[in-house]
Amino acid sequence: MGDAPNPVRCLDRFFATYYARRPVSATFIGVHDHDHAWPDCSEEGLGDWLGETRALHRELEGCAAPEDPDVSWDLQVASGFLETQAWELGSAHGPTGNPAFFTGEAAFGVIALLLTDFAPLADRVSSLIARLAALPAFLEQGEALLRAAPRAWTARAGRECGALLALLERGLPMARAAWPEGVIAGPDLERVEEERVRAAAAAERFRNFLRGLPDAGETAASxxxxxxxxxxxxxxxxxRSLDDLAQAARDELRWAQEAVQRASSPSEPPSTTLEGPGAGTARYQEEWDAVRRTVEDLDLLTWPDFPIRYVHRPPWVREAAEDLYFLYYRAPAAMARPPVHEYLIPPVPPADSVIRLNHVIHHGGVGHHVQNWHAYRARSRVGRMAAVDCASRTALLAGGTMAEGWACYATDLMGEVGFLTPWEEYLELRGRVRMCARAVVDLRLHRGDMTLSEACDFYQSQAGMAAPAARAEAVKNSMFPGGAVMYLMGRDAIHGLRERIMAIEGKRFSLRRFHDRFLAHGSLPVALIAERMSGEALEEVLK
Incomplete structure (x- = not known):
């Protein structure tokens, strides 16, 4: 019997396979070897992908035990990802049954090449030409694979296909008009136009195909x-068991609803009105600076030397963005982090409370942005890239309890230190109701005791969501099992870990040290991090 495979080489193969099979995700993560390509979703390609996934899983499970604990974690998380990927590729939740897989990848495969200046424009345009040229074949693979889908999934794919058409027919010409003269050679400009027209025709064909796609029924969404x-x-x-988690989510939802009922709703303060050039973005920057000062003055954690620049969405993407998974804050490329990251603000200025809670604290400040900076410096290779935003979701689900749990915890933290106004604290209580409701829906929908329609009704009646938002949330939950429960479970786990470390360390406890140590692990499951940190704290006390 031969020696067990080397764990580091096993991980090398895992990442190489991940990026080759998910080229659009690779672009967002900052690995640019596959910027010309789409996922191979031909019948043969999917069969190879599934076989490769299973073989790689066996290899990771059988490799030699690593001495490095971070490599051990990476093996565990990568192996878990391969198990869930094998399930997805063999189920109707993967490319064979979800038309939105194709529309999301198609739109963001184009957007990813133009949204940031990760390489010289000429290089990115060369990749754009290659992707546009291959787009018709990619969409044809979808037509060959898809036999039926839940009507709500097809409806979402139809909207995304409309966004793709807007991007190809109007967005790209607008982007091209803004390219500096002489940077792109004339023949390449002609190729962009030729392939753009062909790609738009393919997108129109795919939209027509979606109109006739049979309904697989609501049960297929579970x-x-x-x-x-x-x-x-x-x-x-x-x-914890599925039943235990479902009961816990229901209990927390009930508590949150009662807390909102007990709270007296304060009056919403008037928002600041700023006038003049740059006034819209200046308001965001003021709040970002205020959050940073508070965090540093109170010594809550290490704030990164990684500025945010609040800017408007580029004109070429604005129309398409309305019907896509287009985030205001999209995680920077983990493998090619820019010195300054651009945050694309909403087209309509929101209230001050929304700017503070959502666009600064949760996303652009102490929440996601700070967590991403720490993650990109982690020893864990998986922890660096797992929570990067890709076409329709983050790179690995395993990064979710850290990324989303931390962002929710960070908002709690700013309330704890007195940064939030009474109105913002009330909004956070209502937000907690929505977070708990999402966990309930995620667990019940995929357990099979709630339909997609019932999930929409539940969001409206129990979380106060408007019908369109409830529908969009329920559809997203149905496509990605485990993608909504992670907010609540991650947040609760971080609070629980902090309480345990405080109990162990007593007067030695430092909030900054706790946060920095926690974040240094990267975007890994909080459950794994909590187990290690608790053990390390006990060892330090017993020395």
Missing amino acids: AGADAMSLHLKRAHFLD
């Missing part, structure tokens, strides 16, 4: 209890 349990155990590394 992954099933076994699949949901798989995602909870092998992506989030939660050792």
